[in-house]
Amino acid sequence: MQFDAQWLLLALAPVFLACIGWEAWHLSRTRPRTAPNAAAADNARYTWPDTLCNAALALMHQGADKLAWLVAVPVYAYVYRHFRLVSWQPGFVAWFALFVAQDLLYYAFHRASHRVRWLWAAHVVHHSSERLNLSTAFRQSLMYPVAGMWMFWIPLALLGFTPEQVVAIVLVNLAFQFFVHTQAIGKLGWLEYVLNTPSMHRVHHARNARYIDRNFAGVLAIWDRMFGSYVEEDAREAPDYGIVKPLASCNPLKATFHEWLAMARDFARMSGWRSRAAALFAPPDWCERHDALGLAPVTAAAAHARHVVPENDTEAEFGSRNP
Known part of the structure; x- marks a missing residue:
């Protein structure tokens, strides 16, 4: 992977903002507040307090993330230099192996973040909004480095991937996930069996009894099906978003x-x-x-x-x- 993912994400920033603008406009036209099912309609719409909280959390997370890489990258480099098991030749095979390995490790991290309270203390931030729209993707925690998210990528260095490749694939994986935080897109047919989709991720953000702690996918949907954590979105049961004890605040520090x-x-x-x-x-x-x-x-x-x-x-x- 011979590119700087930091520049890729910078280039995608206008795309993310454009998508948020389109979604806000689309929802204002298609899901008015006066709809018969107003409560269901409203949890997709944008509000200034929620959206500004998401933006503040994103900025706080980005600052913490930059500092975390200063610690994590030397660790990856040390493992890569002294303990790597494979030396890859540049090309598609190496890229595909890196992509699949990181996506599996993301699944492990994500599932652990719902089952280990220390990790959940950071991840709960992402689930604490009772709305779900594209801006929710920005709702991240500055405490991920403290919780230890970066340690889940150490096996990639052990498998013979350079620190630059590790950082790049992690950022690309997270960039993809921006697009699944929406209620404006329905089910996507056969893609539901292959990729993490908006429908699949709506289940993940729901606190309904049958949906809670399901669908931990990053990019590939196969891990949830393989490890028994997949649940399909049911049209008869709309997702209810948020955490069981509502945060009831748009204060990013809280x-x-x-x-x-x-x-x-x-x-x-x-x-x-x-x-x-x-x-x-x-x-x-x-x-x-x-x-x-x-x-x-x-x-x-x-x-x-x-x-x-x-x-x-x-x-x-x-x-x-x-x-």
């Missing part, structure tokens, strides 16, 4: 830090190192399930959340939208 503060409080109230470690690294709803067993007081909000967020596949696979 969006960024509310789960870190909640996690710190839970850590402080737990007794014993096992419980404290679980408060940080167990699934996001572990503390409430811990309370439900009578090991700590059960609050009304916790009791309500246990009824709102049922199990999906297994006892462990539920409830990550609960900050």
